[in-house]
Amino acid sequence: MPVWDEVFDVVVMGSGAAGVSAAMAAQHRGVRTLVLERSDKLGGTSAVSGGVPWIPNNHHMHEVGTTDSREQALTYLRSLSLGKMDIELAETYVDEGPQVLRFIEDETQLKFRALKTPDYHPEHPGGTFGRSVSPGLFPGGELGELRAHLRSAPCFPLPVAMTDIDDGTNMLDPVVIGDRLAKGMVGTGMALMAGLIKGAVDKGVEFRRNARGRRLVIEDGAIVGIEVEQDGRMVRIGARRAVILASGGFEWNKDMATDLMGGPIEGPLSPPFNEGDGLIMAAEAQASMANAHEAWWMPMIRIPGDEYEGQQLNRMVVGERAAPGSIMVNRAGKRFVNEAHNYNDVGRSFRNFDPVAFDYPNLPAWIIIDATFLDKYPFGTRYPGDPVPAWLESAPTLRELAQKIGVDPDGLENTVARFNDNVARGEDPDFHRGRSVYDRHYGDPSREGALQSLGPIGQAPYYACRVYSGVLGTKGGPKINAKAEVVNVRGGRIPGLYAAGNVSGGFTGMAYPGAGATIGPGLVFGHIAGREAASSVNRF
Amino acid sequence: MPEVEHTTTVAASMPQVWNFVEDMDNWAPFLTGYQRHEKINRDESIWVVKGELGGLTRTAEFKVQVTEWQEPSRVTFVMQGVQEPVTGSGEFLATDLGGGADDASSAPAAAPASTGSWLGRLWDRLSRWLLRRVTNSVDVQAVKPAVSGGQRNTQITFRLNVQAGGATGPVLNLLLGPMLKPVAEDLAMKIARSVDSPG
Structure with a gap:
């Protein structure tokens, strides 16, 4: 022993x-x-x-x-x-x-x-x-x-x-x-x-x-202890009955994320200590790996100047996607998902792959809103009535906004026009936004039915915020x-x-x-x- | 409006203190969370400061405008967040205490409780709680400047108020106020130390 x-x-x-x-x-x-x-x-x-x-x-x-x-x-x-x-x-x-x-x-x-x-x-x-x-x-x-x-x-x-x-x-x-x-x-x-x-x-x-x-201490195939780095030295702690790994995911370990995840992760929302320590130790003990390519996906935004534990803070976006008068577009200026759907599955859509272009067409993605949205709803840390922060790109027209953020201007104009036409009919036949109770839960309760999540985008100036493919954790x-x-x-x-x-x-x-x-x-x-x-x- | 006032005594004459304080380059790095500043002209400057709240660190930019230079005893200024809905104002006061004081001490002035009794009590409780959090349960100790015999003494007072606006302003102000206290004390202490020991 x-x-x-x-x-x-x-x-x-x-x-x-x-x-x-x-x-x-x-x-x-x-x-x-x-x-x-x-x-x-x-x-x-x-x-x-x-x-x-x-x-x-x-x-x-x-x-x-x-x-x-x-x-x-x-x-x-x-x-x-x-x-x-x-x-x-x-x-x-x-x-x-x-x-x-x-x-x-x-x-x-x-x-x-x-x-x-x-x-x-x-x-x-x-x-x-x-x-x-x-x-x-x-x-x-x-x-x-x-x-x-x-x-x-x-x-x-x-x-x-x-x-x-x-x-x-x-x-x-x-x-x-x-x-x-x-x-x-x-x-x-x-x-x-x-x-x-x-x-x-x-x-x-x-x-x-x-x-x-x-490192796990292994004797005759059984885990009997753990080597721990503490105060600059290694100590060996015996575990008479068991070691329980509960050390979080590996989303902050760039090599592991690259090797194991089947698509891009632009940033985690967890504290920056989840580097797969437990997974590495389990691998040393010949553990079988399950569900290794999956994560709890989350669309996120970044506000310049926000830091947590010395790293850029990544913020979840929920209400910003679900409230009336916002859409999310890719660089072609096209919507690609029901924005108000749950964050895990919206986040997954960033990883859609275009086999012909050999590309991820939905990255980068942007949330597009207008002045009416900002008058009514919070966006990130900005509340109605606050000055419009510089981290929201703005322009007097959709075309100029698209040019500013590198999105196809024709695509964005056409997308918003079609979206607005459908909103006027109270529906989203393209992605069925507002149909689910879930979509409406994070929308505007003062409105009715699908319109709790659907609203037109038509009041200049227009705004855009980059949305990233994030994870809460692997x-x-x-x-x-x-x-x-x-x-x-x-x-x-x-x-x-x-x-x-x-x-x-x-x-x-x-x-x-x-x-x-x-x-x-x-x-x-x-x-x-x-x-x-x-x-x-x-x-x- | 969150407001803090701190008074300390330095073993230096008013002109000595003024010479030091007049040039913000001398004391800007003493400000807690200071990142950088840019002097636009004698009256206007841009400050970039990093602050922490609940584990979140945010870097914010402020425009500061001096509204009054009254050499050698008074400077007043106003400030405005460039991106943040935050405004504020402040004042530096210097008073000649004469020479050779036996006990030149650094002491915070009483925090104003100008906004009503319940808020005043709440303010005090929050101040104590946040001060413990910020200082990790160790009381802030203002350094007593060394006073040499015969040296003229000057009392310097900093007064600063900062107000967050917008929808979140009222709750942010609850947190901002108590945070200003250690910041003001720290700044005063460092300036006093520098003026006491020039060069």
Whole structure:
């Protein structure tokens, strides 16, 4: 047996939702658990997110007037499979999800509420709403000295929760926000992670920051520990029962993204620490890889001067695509997708390939809007009434705008003319925008039907903003079974190695079933990993 | 309107202080988050500053216009965000304290609570909370400038107010105000140190 600097029962690599869920489940069963976090901040990608898990058939759905069942949820998931979904894991997820959500509510101070947010393909068989749940606000002071080390969410700098949207709370009311700030409340993903971390700490889980897992220690084919880079030196930490990989995707590792992803990624929206550490370590242990070419796609914009962790901040665009009076065009000036559709599948359309031109025709892409849009709706960080920022290209005519941004002027003029004609009839026969409940959810609720998402573009000046092919995170990696055990290249399990979250091969294949379909599986398979690891054999 | 005032005493005469402060090149790099500045003329300049809020770092450009030069005791200016809906104004004041003060200390002036009682209390709580966040729970310690016997002393005061406008302005102002305090203290401390120890 190797010489260890320290020994724990279970060592978890990564402090996002999957990692902390795993640690809490393991420690809950009485085994000594350590969480390693590579960066100085705890919370991982989950902390910068909206903090919403997607849990089918959860016990909060009735609060928003809907119901669900195992079969309905699986029908929905199967409809999104295209042969790429791991149905065994999907069944495990649907079966275990509600119990895991209850466990988290029982064992932490987090209390969830179902959101009215529709699934991302709500008209598919089994589609519904209320599967996405939000934790609300959390008093950050409960974390004690760890509060200063909770990862901040750069796109959600104020203490707001997704439930505020359903409640109609004015999130720009200084009295509301001031009161929350004075109470030290945190929201969105910070709330989720603060609650989980607090729950884990209360159980006795140890957290270690600036501790980067580098290599698994393998003995007789079993994982018995991990080599960790900490404070400039390598330490060897023994794991009597298991190492659980929960270290996020590989979207910030340019070489891996180039080699594994089947198309361009122009930028990630996650913290810049997801470099595939866990995937590399699993590969060294002969892990089989699953879903390696897939990611949670997200169209994004960049505002010059915005930085996060020393990198250009990439911002998601949702309402900007869904509100009336915006379209997205490629360099031919043509629309290429229902802009208001869910971000994962809109993001996928950037990677459409033209075999004759041998090119990606939808890159670069631009959002086109007019003065009326800016008068009514937020765009990026700009709100109605604010000065128009320089990062929005502008011109008095569509033709001049097209010339300015390198888009075919005839193409753009024709596209807008056709779009406006169709909008006047209240329809989008080209891409069916506004037909789905989902499209309208992020549109303008003061309008009716498809017009919640459809509006003309005709009031000069005109504006354009470059849209990039982004990812929230990759979702390919070591293949896991229903116990979250990592499977080797021969199909057997790798003793002592578990994985959950974006580091692992995502069972959803190409699909993004609903808001929180990243965090939901992370929590559930993290929990399974921790539970199974805790009850596995003690090897030394 | 988020406003901060900071007063410190330096062991230098008013003309010495004025000579230093009059040329923004001398003290511009002392501003927290300073990136660069460009003097357009004696009164107008463009400043580029990087600030952090909730992990997000943003680089912003401001146009600053001096509205009054009253040598050697007063400079006033106004500022306007080039891309951001932010406006502000500020003032530098110098007062001759005479010579040989025994205790030349650096102390923040009381933060004005000019916007009403509940907001004033909220302001104080936010100030303390944000100050702890910004300084990582370590109190900002203003450096006491060294005072040599017989040296004339000058009290310098910085006053700055910044207001975010637009739809997000009211909530951003909640965050901006407390952030100004350590910035003003830091700037004052560094200027005092430089004037005390020229060259």
